Amino acid sequence: MLSESSGTTRNPHITVIPVRQAFGAEIQGADLRTIDPDDFSSIYRAWLDHSVLLIRGQILTDDDLIAFSKNFGALDLAPIQETGRRFVEGHPEIYVVSNVMKDGVPIGSLGAGEATWHTDMSYLEQPPKASLLYALEVPPAGGDTYFCNMYRAYESLPQELKDRIAGSTLSPPDKYLLLKHDGTYNSGGYVRQGITVVDDPMSSPGAYHPLVCTHPETKRRVLYLGRRRNAYIQGLSLAESESLLDELWSSATREEFLWHNRWRVGDLVLWDNRCTMHRRDPFEATSRRVMHRTQIKGETRPSA
Ligand code: SIN
Numbered sequence: 001m002l003s004e005s006s007g008t009t010r011n012p013h014i015t016v017i018p019v020r021q022a023f024g025a026e027i028q029g030a031d032l033r034t035i036d037p038d039d040f041s042s043i044y045r046a047w048l049d050h051s052v053l054l055i056r057g058q059i060l061t062d063d064d065l066i067a068f069s070k071n072f073g074a075l076d077l078a079p080i081q082e083t084g085r086r087f088v089e090g091h092p093e094i095y096v097v098s099n100v101m102k103d104g105v106p107i108g109s110l111g112a113g114e115a116t117w118h119t120d121m122s123y124l125e126q127p128p129k130a131s132l133l134y135a136l137e138v139p140p141a142g143g144d145t146y147f148c149n150m151y152r153a154y155e156s157l158p159q160e161l162k163d164r165i166a167g168s169t170l171s172p173p174d175k176y177l178l179l180k181h182d183g184t185y186n187s188g189g190y191v192r193q194g195i196t197v198v199d200d201p202m203s204s205p206g207a208y209h210p211l212v213c214t215h216p217e218t219k220r221r222v223l224y225l226g227r228r229r230n231a232y233i234q235g236l237s238l239a240e241s242e243s244l245l246d247e248l249w250s251s252a253t254r255e256e257f258l259w260h261n262r263w264r265v266g267d268l269v270l271w272d273n274r275c276t277m278h279r280r281d282p283f284e285a286t287s288r289r290v291m292h293r294t295q296i297k298g299e300t301r302p303s304a
Contacts, residue, residue: 142283
């Protein structure tokens with residue numbers, strides 16, 4: 001349980017306790033099965049302000065998770081899992097993240113290994129707006145999920161690097177650098193269904209987005225990196241692109257921009273996919289971890 005800080009806000013029902021200055025908050029006093037419009041608008045405001053919310057102690061069926069998620073916008077159907085399975089029978093919006101095997105077949109994605117830093121499905125022209133991850137079974141150790149604040153990652157860059165990647169105020173718009181977000185591999189290193197492996201960042205499949213984007217609701221600027229593997233900055237030689245990306249990645253993922261969750265059963269974490277990245281620690285393969293996720297459809301293309 002977090003102690004209250006000076007940033008704590010309350011409405012009659014729920015309390016918002018920032019984890020750190022402007023990144024991550026815990027919501028207390030909410031039962032997501034019976035949320036009313038006032039509580040939802042406080043949660044939505046907190047989510048925009050803090051980018052990642054943790055709501056503990058929830059008891060949710062898949063229908064409850066779907067119903068709460070729909071407050072944020074239309075839902076995506078779950079992405080195809082590594083096994084080729086599409087979704088949970090009867091609940092096409094639920095994506096299972098799990099290492100558990102049933103009849104020799106994984107019931108979900110990502111196994112027990114590390115999931116590397118990523119923004120969900122940024123290889124699409126219009127990536128999802130948000131994701132909600134609900135813990136049904138958690139391992140006794142490991143499997144923590146880390147989030148990175150991409151507003152701070154951008155704001156902390158030296159001015160000359162900002163000008164180089166986003167153009168200075170005097171530059172024409174074509175000075176903005178575009179980054180290719182690879183669609184070959186998922187964050188667990190598995191090849192996506194139906195994709196032929198291409199390990200050349202210059203020719204692998206994916207979508208180009210500006211390296212610096214403006215959040216469509218908060219209007220703040222973010223560094224939009226997506227994922228490192230097979231990433232490529234348009235117009236640069238491969239060596240230049242790799243070197244600039246290495247510099248940006250090592251600056252963005254500094255400890256001071258991170259928050260992480262040590263999962264408990266009943267935790268729901270929801271993140272703003274437009275201004276965060278996340279990664280997951282590995283855990284013991286003999287432990288069980290079962291998480292159900294929903295995804296809110298993107299409403300806009302990432303834009304400078
Ligand atoms: C994900 O990347 O969506 C899954 C994160 C996790 O398993 O904690």
